[in-house]
Structures are given as structure tokens and as C-alpha cells.
Amino acid sequence: MYIGIDIGGTNIKIGIITKLGRILASTSFKTRAPRPYEEIEKNIFDAINSLCQKESIDCNTIKGIGIGVPGMVNSKSGIVLRASNLGWVGIDLEKRFSKLSHKIVKIGNDANCAALAEQKFGGGKQYDDCVFITFGTGIGTGLIINGKIYDGYGGTAGECGHMVIVKDGEECACGNKGCWERYASASALTRRTEMMAKQNPQSKLNNIIAKYKNVSAVTAFEAARQNDEIGKQLVDEYIEYVSIGLINLIQILHPQAFIIGGGVSNEGKDFIQPLNHRVNKFVQDNNIYPQVEVKKAILGNTAGMIGAASLVMD
Amino acid sequence: MYIGIDIGGTNIKIGIITKLGRILASTSFKTRAPRPYEEIEKNIFDAINSLCQKESIDCNTIKGIGIGVPGMVNSKSGIVLRASNLGWVGIDLEKRFSKLSHKIVKIGNDANCAALAEQKFGGGKQYDDCVFITFGTGIGTGLIINGKIYDGYGGTAGECGHMVIVKDGEECACGNKGCWERYASASALTRRTEMMAKQNPQSKLNNIIAKYKNVSAVTAFEAARQNDEIGKQLVDEYIEYVSIGLINLIQILHPQAFIIGGGVSNEGKDFIQPLNHRVNKFVQDNNIYPQVEVKKAILGNTAGMIGAASLVMD
Numbered sequence: 001m002y003i004g005i006d007i008g009g010t011n012i013k014i015g016i017i018t019k020l021g022r023i024l025a026s027t028s029f030k031t032r033a034p035r036p037y038e039e040i041e042k043n044i045f046d047a048i049n050s051l052c053q054k055e056s057i058d059c060n061t062i063k064g065i066g067i068g069v070p071g072m073v074n075s076k077s078g079i080v081l082r083a084s085n086l087g088w089v090g091i092d093l094e095k096r097f098s099k100l101s102h103k104i105v106k107i108g109n110d111a112n113c114a115a116l117a118e119q120k121f122g123g124g125k126q127y128d129d130c131v132f133i134t135f136g137t138g139i140g141t142g143l144i145i146n147g148k149i150y151d152g153y154g155g156t157a158g159e160c161g162h163m164v165i166v167k168d169g170e171e172c173a174c175g176n177k178g179c180w181e182r183y184a185s186a187s188a189l190t191r192r193t194e195m196m197a198k199q200n201p202q203s204k205l206n207n208i209i210a211k212y213k214n215v216s217a218v219t220a221f222e223a224a225r226q227n228d229e230i231g232k233q234l235v236d237e238y239i240e241y242v243s244i245g246l247i248n249l250i251q252i253l254h255p256q257a258f259i260i261g262g263g264v265s266n267e268g269k270d271f272i273q274p275l276n277h278r279v280n281k282f283v284q285d286n287n288i289y290p291q292v293e294v295k296k297a298i299l300g301n302t303a304g305m306i307g308a309a310s311l312v313m314d
Numbered sequence: 315m316y317i318g319i320d321i322g323g324t325n326i327k328i329g330i331i332t333k334l335g336r337i338l339a340s341t342s343f344k345t346r347a348p349r350p351y352e353e354i355e356k357n358i359f360d361a362i363n364s365l366c367q368k369e370s371i372d373c374n375t376i377k378g379i380g381i382g383v384p385g386m387v388n389s390k391s392g393i394v395l396r397a398s399n400l401g402w403v404g405i406d407l408e409k410r411f412s413k414l415s416h417k418i419v420k421i422g423n424d425a426n427c428a429a430l431a432e433q434k435f436g437g438g439k440q441y442d443d444c445v446f447i448t449f450g451t452g453i454g455t456g457l458i459i460n461g462k463i464y465d466g467y468g469g470t471a472g473e474c475g476h477m478v479i480v481k482d483g484e485e486c487a488c489g490n491k492g493c494w495e496r497y498a499s500a501s502a503l504t505r506r507t508e509m510m511a512k513q514n515p516q517s518k519l520n521n522i523i524a525k526y527k528n529v530s531a532v533t534a535f536e537a538a539r540q541n542d543e544i545g546k547q548l549v550d551e552y553i554e555y556v557s558i559g560l561i562n563l564i565q566i567l568h569p570q571a572f573i574i575g576g577g578v579s580n581e582g583k584d585f586i587q588p589l590n591h592r593v594n595k596f597v598q599d600n601n602i603y604p605q606v607e608v609k610k611a612i613l614g615n616t617a618g619m620i621g622a623a624s625l626v627m628d
Contacts, residue, residue: 072601072602074603081601081603082601089601128467129466129467143566145459145464150459150567151568152443152567152568152569153442153443153568153569153570153604154568154602154603154604156568156602156603157565157566157567157568158566159565159566160565160566162565163477163562163565163566164479164558164561164562165478165479165481166480166481167479167480167483167555167558169481174600175599175600176561176596241481244478244481247478247490248477248478248562249566251473251474251476251477252457252471252472252473252474252477252563252566252567253464253466253471253566254465254466254467254468254470254471255466255467256467282490285489286488286489287386287395287396287403288386288468288470289388289395289468289470290467290468
């Protein structure tokens with residue numbers, strides 16, 4: 001058995017995971033960041049102990065602890081270089097946790113953990129070379145090359161959301177301009193939807209927003225399904241921006257598949273399907289062979305935990 | 315000993331290469347494409363035989379033949395999918411050559427071969443993860459991951475020149491718009507130089523063009539060195555476009571180094587040095603560690619031949 005910890009900006013999830021990726025037991029609590037690192041560390045250890053006690057699991061049967069962190073992580077040195085949402089800079093996480101737990105500890109970037117989980121136990125099981133992409137507040141990506149996370153020489157590769165696709169484009173939180181995630185994250189679609197709703201107060205888009213008292217990346221898809229012209233335009237534009245990034249990744253890495261996560265991945269026939277069509281038309285037109293599959297991730301928000309635990313599996 | 319064949323759009327180079335990457339003997343002839351494949355094949359075998367005879371090399375001591383092709387190659391099946399400059403589509407090159415020569419034959423994309431040569435014997439010797447980039451008519455790239463060419467599941471990865479960096483930008487020969495090579499190839503700089511020279515007939519740029527009776531990617535660098543404002547502007551813009559692509563590749567792959575080839579790579583202190591500075595300022599500002607080296611390729615136009623031969627070395 002292994003412990004997988006998925007540290008998120010909002011929640012921290014902890015699971016006891018088997019070698020086959022099954023969740024035996026899990027718990028979670030609010031991150032309440034920013035607050036001192038030591039507090040969060042203590043909360044995590046308390047939560048692990050309660051969980052083991054509650055489930056009558058002998059701590060000695062836990063073989064290792066894997067931790068997914070939302071930020072830039074050097075997986076080789078075990079240090080969190082920067083996790084902006086947590087306010088962490090240069091935390092020697094692997095060493096601290098291993099000293100306190102007397103277990104093998106490995107850390108990884110959260111998107112890389114999710115990628116590893118999907119590749120080992122989820123939607124990417126049959127692929128040795130695939131790219132896992134979550135469309136959320138930003139775009140998280142994890143590269144799987146030869147069946148393993150590829151995070152480069154320094155342990156920080158796979159930040160595909162920050163490839164520039166629009167020179168001198170919108171400013172990104174990273175300090176650069178025109179990054180893919182400024183146009184193709186779920187938040188980008190939400191922003192665009194809000195803007196178009198304001199500009200078109202009579203549209204069905206506005207009715208939907210009023211009805212659910214909420215705007216999200218799903219709003220435009222819902223409006224498009226109701227045949228709203230503005231909704232359809234928003235979805236078309238969004239799919240185009242997403243495709244540009246996927247096609248760039250095909251030119252560079254030609255993976256077997258893209259495994260798509262995040263809330264927007266549930267828009268199967270309105271998102272995954274047209275995306276698949278567009279990407280593979282490009283592949284075919286350019287004599288690139290074989291085709292590249294665009295598939296939905298299947299582990300949902302447990303992928304982070306399972307993938308974190310996978311870091312310490314042999 | 316191995317034979318390395320570098321098939322180019324203009325010349326075909328053939329070398330007898332040692333295990334240490336030394337060229338024992340070499341020859342070359344004009345490609346004169348497009349012409350029937352069979353003619354080119356015959357010319358190559360005739361050239362190999364003459365070369366061996368001239369150098370008194372027993373054909374039996376040749377262990378294998380490696381071939382670099384300027385186009386899309388499936389290195390796993392040994393088939394040239396498309397080499398536009400040669401007019402080749404779906405040529406079963408590996409099988410044909412191996413049937414005629416009774417030797418082990420391997421084929422690869424020309425940029426990948428050059429990358430392999432630089433990594434094994436040239437400017438990339440100390441790096442296991444590096445990206446080789448030639449700025450020429452287009453942008454040729456070869457990815458080295460864990461000390462080996464990475465060409466993806468289908469054998470066609472590493473076409474980084476066709477990543478889109480300007481959405482809806484200039485049309486590219488590949489059919490897409492806004493590809494990196496439309497802005498950052500040597501040809502792109504030449505085109506821009508021609509345009510600016512026309513628009514500014516009194517500039518030093520024009521004097522230089524008149525003096526050498528020629529415009530190339532080097533012209534703008536020469537004008538900049540002579541303190542010509544337009545030359546400086548051209549070089550600055552060019553370096554910015556090149557940087558965008560390199561930084562994208564850092565975000566995605568974080569290699570240890572970029573090994574830069576093509577005529578423009580000779581502009582050391584005016585090209586490689588500012589490029590290094592700009593790329594590493596970005597890396598530092600983003601807490602990406604370790605730094606990424608930008609270095610000049612050192613094997614020049616022999617890299618293709620040496621790398622092709624490397625394909626068949628154990």
C-alpha cells in the first residue's frame with residue numbers, strides 16, 4: 001500500500017492506494033493557503049494518522065508516500081521550486097516528509113502525477129507515448145514518453161500551457177505574453193463568455209447565466225447546444241485555440257494520444273469529438289501517420305492522488 | 315566502417331565513416347531533383363563503388379549504410395513518407411537499399427541525423443537531452459532524449475519548425491499559418507531584409523547588398539555591425555522570433571542545450587550570444603533550473619553524413 005497526497009490550491013486530498021491503483025480509503029481538507037508551510041505539513045500528517053486509524057491500517061504496511069504539488073517541482077532533488085498558489089518557494093519537501101515519516105517519499109508536479117495515473121490505470125493505459133492535458137484555471141500538462149513521466153533534465157519540463165501561440169498576445173501570469181493557457185484554459189473560455197454575454201444582453205447565453213446564476217466554461221457549450229449563435233461562435237473559437245496547441249505538440253512530439261482532463265472534458269461530443277476531428281484532419285493532410293487519439297481522462301479528480309502514490313511504486 | 319549518405323535537395327553527399335565519427339573518404343554529386351527515384355538510386359550505388367575503389371576499401375568491411383532524407387521519414391518502417399524537394403512519396407528506401415547492398419540499412423530524417431552526429435561527435439557531446447536546430451530554408455530540428463534521437467511513435471516527431479507561434483500568421487508551405495519557420499528560418503530573415511532594403515533605398519543595408527550583389531541571412535548582421543539602424547532592427551526582430559521558439563521548447567522539454575546549425579550560426583557574438591542571454595534571462599526569471607546552453611553546432615555540413623552513418627552503428 002502507498003499513500004498518495006494531492007496538494008491543491010483549494011483542497012488537499014490524501015488516499016491509501018494499492019499497487020493496482022485502487023483507492024482503499026481517502027480523506028481531504030481545505031488547504032486555506034497562504035498559511036505557514038509547517039501548519040499544512042502538520043495537518044497532512046494528522047490526516048494520514050487519522051485515516052490509518054479509522055481504516056485499521058497498520059502504518060508499517062505503507063511502503064511509501066508520493067506527493068503531487070501544484071507548481072514547479074524538481075522531481076530529481078525533491079525540492080518544490082515554486083508553488084505560487086501555496087506561497088511556497090524552495091521547500092525541501094521530499095527530505096522533510098521522509099525525515100518525519102521514515103518512509104520513501106517522492107514528489108512530482110500535480111499534472112505529471114495525474115498524467116502518470118491516467119497512463120498506468122486510466123484513459124492512457126494502452127499508450128507508451130501520450131500527453132495528458134487538464135483544462136482548468138490554467139493548462140496543466142504531463143508528458144509520458146516510453147511509459148514514464150518525462151520532466152526533462154531539471155525536472156521541470158512539460159509546462160506546455162506556457163508555449164506562446166500568439167506573439168505579443170495577452171499577458172499571462174507567468175510574465176510572458178500569448179501563452180496557450182491564456183486562450184485555451186477553461187478560465188479563458190469563461191472570461192470570453194462573460195465578455196460576450198455583456199456585449200450581447202439579448203442572447204440565450206445571458207438566459208443560461210441568469211438561470212444558473214453562474215458563468216463557467218460549460219456555459220458556452222450549453223448555449224451552443226441551444227443553438228445560440230454566440231455560444232456556437234465561442235465554442236468554435238475555443239476549439240480552434242485548443243487545436244493549435246495540440247497540433248504544435250504533434251509537430252514536436254507526435255504522441256499516440258492526448259488524454260484530456262478538467263471539467264470541460266465532460267463535453268464529449270461537443271468538445272472531444274470535434275477536437276479529434278480537427279486534429280486528425282490536420283494529421284492526415286500532412287501525411288503524419290499514425291493518427292493521434294484525443295480521449296477523455298477517466299480518473300477525474302482522484303488522478304492526482306493515485307498518480308502521486310504511483311511515484312513511489314516500483 | 316559505415317557508409318553515411320546525406321540526401322539533400324541540392325547535393326547528395328556520401329562518406330565512409332569510422333566508429334569514432336571520422337570521415338575516411340567522401341564524395342558528392344548534384345541531386346538534380348526532381349527526376350526518377352531509380353536514377354538517383356543508381357547514381358548513389360555507382361558513387362559508393364567508385365569511392366571504395368578509389369580509396370581501396372574492401373566493400374565487405376562496410377558494416378552498414380545509413381541514409382538521411384530531407385523530409386518526413388518513418389524511421390521504424392524504413393519508408394520515406396514524403397520528401398517534397400525530391401518529389402518522393404512512399405518510397406520503401408530501407409528495403410530497396412538493403413536488397414541491393416546486402417547490408418544493414420537504416421534511414422532517418424536529415425535534421426535528426428545531424429542532431430545525432432552533433433550529440434555523438436560534435437557540439438552536443440556532453441548532453442543527453444538536447445535539441446539540435448538548423449536555421450536554413452526552413453527550420454530543421456532533431457530531439458535528443460536520453461542520448462537517443464526521439465522521433466515519436468510514428469517516427470515523425472521533431473518537426474518543431476512547424477509549431478505555430480503567430481495564430482493566423484503568414485502562410486507556410488506546410489499548409490498551416492504562422493509556423494515558427496516562417497519567421498525564424500534564415501530564409502525568413504533574407505525575405506525581411508529584401509523588403510526593408512526596398513523600403514529604405516538610402517540605408518547601409520543597400521550598400522552591402524550592392525557590394526556583394528547578394529542578399530542572405532548574413533546581410534542584416536553585417537549591416538548591424540556597420541551600425542545601420544535598419545540592420546539592427548532586423549537582427550533584433552529575428553532574435554526575438556528565434557527566442558520565442560526556443561523558449562517554447564524549454565517550456566515543453568527543458569533540454570540541457572540547444573545546438574544551433576546553419577549558416578546563420580556563424581554569427582556567434584551577434585546571434586548565439588544574444589540568444590543565449592535572452593533565453594537564459596527567461597529561464598532565470600521563471601525559476602527554471604538549471605540554465606539552458608545555446609551552442610553552435612561544430613560539424614557543419616558533414617553532420618548529415620556522419621549522423622546517417624551513426625544510425626547503423628551499434
